[in-house]
Amino acid sequence: MIPLLFGALFLLLLAGAQVGVALGIVAWVGSVWSGVPGIVVPQRFFTVLDSFPLISAPLFILAGGLMEVGGVSRRLVNFAMAIVGPIRGSLGMVVLVATNMMSGVSGSSTADTVAIGSVTISAMRKRGYPPGLATAIAAASGASASLVPPSIDMIILGSVVNVSIASLFIAGLVPAIVNGVFVMALTYLFAIRKGLPTEAWVGWAGLWKAGKEASLPLVMPVIILGGILSGAFTPTEAAVVAVVYAFFLAAVVYRELKLRDIPKIAYFTVRTTGVVALVIAAASAFAWVLTALHIPQHLTAMVVSVTREPWQFLLIVNVLLLALGTFLEAIPIIIIMGPILYPIAESFGIDPVHFGIIIMANTGVGFIVPPMGVCLYAAMAISGLRLSRILPFLFPYILALIASLMVITYVPGFSLWLPRLMIGR
Amino acid sequence: MQKVALGVWRLVCVFAMLLLGMLVLSTLLQVLSRYVLRHPFDWTEEVARYVFIWVAMIGAGMAAKDRAHFFVDLLLERLSPELGRYVTLGVGIVSTAFPLVVSWAAVELAVSNQVQDSPVLTVPMSVPYLAIPVGLILMALFTLIDTWRILRRTERSGRTDAEEGDDIPGAPVQR
Numbered sequence: 221m222i223p224l225l226f227g228a229l230f231l232l233l234l235a236g237a238q239v240g241v242a243l244g245i246v247a248w249v250g251s252v253w254s255g256v257p258g259i260v261v262p263q264r265f266f267t268v269l270d271s272f273p274l275i276s277a278p279l280f281i282l283a284g285g286l287m288e289v290g291g292v293s294r295r296l297v298n299f300a301m302a303i304v305g306p307i308r309g310s311l312g313m314v315v316l317v318a319t320n321m322m323s324g325v326s327g328s329s330t331a332d333t334v335a336i337g338s339v340t341i342s343a344m345r346k347r348g349y350p351p352g353l354a355t356a357i358a359a360a361s362g363a364s365a366s367l368v369p370p371s372i373d374m375i376i377l378g379s380v381v382n383v384s385i386a387s388l389f390i391a392g393l394v395p396a397i398v399n400g401v402f403v404m405a406l407t408y409l410f411a412i413r414k415g416l417p418t419e420a421w422v423g424w425a426g427l428w429k430a431g432k433e434a435s436l437p438l439v440m441p442v443i444i445l446g447g448i449l450s451g452a453f454t455p456t457e458a459a460v461v462a463v464v465y466a467f468f469l470a471a472v473v474y475r476e477l478k479l480r481d482i483p484k485i486a487y488f489t490v491r492t493t494g495v496v497a498l499v500i501a502a503a504s505a506f507a508w509v510l511t512a513l514h515i516p517q518h519l520t521a522m523v524v525s526v527t528r529e530p531w532q533f534l535l536i537v538n539v540l541l542l543a544l545g546t547f548l549e550a551i552p553i554i555i556i557m558g559p560i561l562y563p564i565a566e567s568f569g570i571d572p573v574h575f576g577i578i579i580m581a582n583t584g585v586g587f588i589v590p591p592m593g594v595c596l597y598a599a600m601a602i603s604g605l606r607l608s609r610i611l612p613f614l615f616p617y618i619l620a621l622i623a624s625l626m627v628i629t630y631v632p633g634f635s636l637w638l639p640r641l642m643i644g645r
Numbered sequence: 646m647q648k649v650a651l652g653v654w655r656l657v658c659v660f661a662m663l664l665l666g667m668l669v670l671s672t673l674l675q676v677l678s679r680y681v682l683r684h685p686f687d688w689t690e691e692v693a694r695y696v697f698i699w700v701a702m703i704g705a706g707m708a709a710k711d712r713a714h715f716f717v718d719l720l721l722e723r724l725s726p727e728l729g730r731y732v733t734l735g736v737g738i739v740s741t742a743f744p745l746v747v748s749w750a751a752v753e754l755a756v757s758n759q760v761q762d763s764p765v766l767t768v769p770m771s772v773p774y775l776a777i778p779v780g781l782i783l784m785a786l787f788t789l790i791d792t793w794r795i796l797r798r799t800e801r802s803g804r805t806d807a808e809e810g811d812d813i814p815g816a817p818v819q820r
Contacts (some may be wrong), residue, residue, distance in 0.1 A: 232739070235732050236721045238714035240705070241740045248747065262751035262777050266698065270773070272690055275672060278665065348763045442739065456693075460672040483662060487707070490661040494704020494780075495714055501701075549715050591719040607719075 222515060225250050226302050229506075230547060233592075239549055240498035247272045247490045255511055261505045268504040268555075269497060272456055273379045277372045278493040278587035279459030283440075283466040284326025284335070285485040290470025290477050293335045296321045302427040305419040309411020311347055312357045317342045319361035320400060321434070323368035324441035325466070327375070327459075328492070329587055333362030341603050345580075347417055350634070353410060353613040355603040357403075359588045360617035362595035364403045364624075366550075366584035367396035370444055373583060375455060376455035376500060377554050377576055381562045385455050386448045387573045388580075390642055391567040397627045399584070402624040406616055436469055445571050449642060496551065503552035507559065516560040523564055530568045534577065534629050537561060538582060545586025549594060553583050577635040581625045589618060650790055654710065657703060657783065666701045668693060691765045695773040702780025710787035730796060737792025741785050748781035 225246050232242035244261065251260050287293075300317035304310045319336040326332055337358035344354035366373065369389035378385035410416070422430065444462055447453040453461060470477035510516065527533055544553050558579065565575045587595040589608060600610065628634055677688035708714050721729055753773035763770055 223801060233717055234720050235736050236716055236718050237736045237740055238716045241743055244747065245739060245743045248743065257750075258747070259750045259754055261747050262754050265747075265751070266754070266774060266779050269698045269701050270694055272694055275668065275693050278668060278697070278700055279672065282665070282669070300735075395700055436765075456672055457676045460669060460676060464673065486665050487658065487661050490665055490700055490704040491707045491711065491713055492704070493700055494702070494706065494708040497701030498705040498708070498714060498784075547717070591717040592714065592715070 221250075221513065222252070225509075233547055238498075239552065239592075240495075240502040241575035243499070243502035243506045243552055247502060247509050250506070250509035252513070254509070256509075256512060260508065264505040264508050265501040268501055271379055271452070273375050273385060274497075276370070276375055276456040276459035277496055278489055279456065279463050280327030280370055280372060281331065281492050282485065282489045283326065283459065283462040284322075284331050285489055286463065286466035286470045286477065287322075287325050287437060287440075288331075288335045289481050289485060290474050290565070291468065292325065292469070292474075293318070293322065293339050295430075295434045296437065297336065297339050299430040301419060302422045306410070306421040308410060308418050309416045310416050310419045310484065311340070311344050312349065312353075312407040312411065312416070315344070315357050316361040316364060316400055316403050316407070319358075320365045320368050320396060321438060322486040323371075323396075325367035325437055325462070326370040327370045329362045329366040329371075329584070330594045330598045331492075332365055333358055333595045334602065336361065337599050337602045341599070345603075349416060350414065351603060351605055352609045352611075353414070355599045355605050355610045356613035356617050357407060357603070358586075359593070359596045359599035359610075359614065360403050360621065362598065363584050363587035363593075363621060364399040365396065366587060367399060367577065367580055369393070369441070370455070370459070371580070373495065373550050373554060373580060374552060374576070377558055380504075380555055381558045381572075381576075383572045383576050387639045387643065388442070389445060389455075389577050391573045391639045392580065393640055394634045395581060398627055398634055399581070399621065399624045402620040402627075403617065406620045410613070414456050436473060440465055459479065461539065483511075499549060499551045500555060503555040506552070507556045510556065510560070516563075519560055520564050524567075530570060533564070533568050533629065534578065537565075537578065538625060538629060541579065541582035542585060542589075544593075545583055546589050547592050548586075549592055552582035553586070554579065571632060571636060573639055574632045574635045578629050580627075581628045585618065585621045585625060588614060588621070646790065647721070650786060653783070653786065657706065661707065662701050664696055664703065667696045668700055671696065689763050691763060695763070695776075698773050699776040699779075702776040703783070705780045706783025706787060708789070709784040712791060733792065733795055737796075741789045741792065744781035744788070748778040748785070749803040751778040751781060765807065 229242055229246045232245060233239065248258055248261050252258050296318045296637045297314060300314040300321065304317060307313060315336060319332050322332045322335050323329065341354045341358050345351050369392050371392065374388040374392065375385055377383065378388055438464055443465060445460060447458045448455055523533065525538060541553060541557065552633045587593055590596060600607065670688045671693040674686060679685040721732060724732060755771045755778065758770035758774050760771045762768065
């Protein structure tokens with residue numbers, strides 16, 4: 221039964237079915253097969269979507285959209301350029317730094333890849349970067365920044381397992397830097413081997429000016445995190461404050477937002493919400509079927525019979541999640557595997573916040589692993605390059621992110637230091 | 646069929662904008678009423694939750710029209726055009742049938758919740774529940790039209806640039 225369900229899911233995905241539809245079909249067939257009335261599928265849709273924290277998803281998407289149209293990407297890229305300019309291969313590092321900054325004002329890694337990639341990929345190519353490398357850098361930067369709060373995936377994880385979203389947000393910051401160091405180090409190696417150019421140092425005055433230009437958008441993550449951590453706002457309320465702030469910035473301060481942009485932004489916000497929501501709903505129905513078939517218990521028994529060592533358990537988790545990440549998107553992995561793995565992790569004495577960050581780092585690698593890498597697709601769409609030309613450059617970045625994942629997994633301090641410092645847990 | 650779809654489409658777009666406006670307004674009022682009026686409204690959370698379900702399901706329908714839902718096309722690109730057409734047709738059929746079948750169950754579910762009222766607003770629970778069949782039927786409608794269009798153009802269901810516009814606010818809306 222179980223291999224059949226996963227086999228059917230895999231076949232449907234391979235044939236080009238939409239992820240949400242494929243998950244939904246398998247959930248439907250599974251529920252009817254196991255004698256549960258099919259009505260459970262729409263019931264799961266309703267139950268999982270009827271959630272106040274999830275409302276922050278469209279709000280963060282909207283805030284990111286307003287920021288993007290308001291000309292924020294360009295300012296962030298300029299600021300990042302002023303910081304890392306004189307290093308060899310600096311433009312590639314600018315992409316990483318700017319994508320991380322963008323990630324602090326939007327909730328989706330795909331959106332960050334698009335926002336920064338669309339201003340930087342052509343610039344890299346003009347400066348002599350191989351097109352495949354330019355595309356791989358933009359994609360890897362998006363995947364690497366997936367740990368930067370606010371993150372829709374963290375909100376989803378926090379709403380399906382019992383972990384505070386605020387703790388996950390704050391815990392992601394240092395591991396995001398670890399990811400960034402690995403990606404930048406690899407870019408540096410490429411820069412030396414390919415003789416990529418350096419950019420001119422803009423001087424302290426230039427740095428100050430670019431920093432001032434970028435400071436207003438960068439206040440936003442401070443408002444979001446500060447508001448949530450101090451208990452002033454729930455994540456959803458912080459998201460609507462972010463929308464108001466982004467609107468104010470784009471329309472009043474920068475004056476780059478036009479009235480006719482608003483319907484377009486609204487359209488994309490609702491549509492992207494629909495994409496995310498369908499996957500959430502269908503994955504949750506699928507997860508329900510797995511629970512009805514007692515899969516979590518079987519899996520737990522299996523894992524426990526294999527090992528009693530926490531480090532071996534974490535290795536198994538990483539291999540499992542990376543394998544799932546090749547053909548599933550992050551959201552279904554979080555919704556299906558989160559509730560199954562959490563109780564096991566708890567029995568191994570692993571901190572729930574650290575475990576959440578491990579899951580996020582895993583799904584983050586999946587963002588650039590074909591065939592289901594959403595950041596990879598976003599970057600490919602901008603550069604218009606075929607996968608075969610990107611792969612030679614992409615593969616080392618996948619390995620770099622996996623190496624970083626191992627560090628994040630086996631050094632819990634990176635994830636737990638900040639939350640302990642700031643909220644004393 | 647195309648004409649009906651276009652009419653439905655315009656209606657859906659206007660409705661979606663209104664819903665998003667309501668979502669922003671209700672969550673904003675929740676913050677403002679607590680910090681400015683010092684007297685939080687009790688209805689904002691429920692309004693926001695139910696409006697969100699509608700935004701989500703209408704958005705799922707809109708995404709089906711633009712082929713914006715996540716999918717993998719690596720295999721499809723490697724098939725012969727002939728075989729690709731059959732695969733596209735097969736996937737199109739199940740992708741249309743699935744939302745229709747579930748929407749049937751979803752209507753039943755909404756009807757069975759008709760008698761129950763929501764805790765704060767006291768609207769019938771069928772109001773938020775109905776979002777699910779409406780969104781699913783939109784998905785089925787647009788998937789059907791899309792599959793038909795692909796097969797008639799004797800194309801395989803590959804990606805085009807505009808479909809990749811996923812998550813790009815301000816990118817041109819594709820027709």
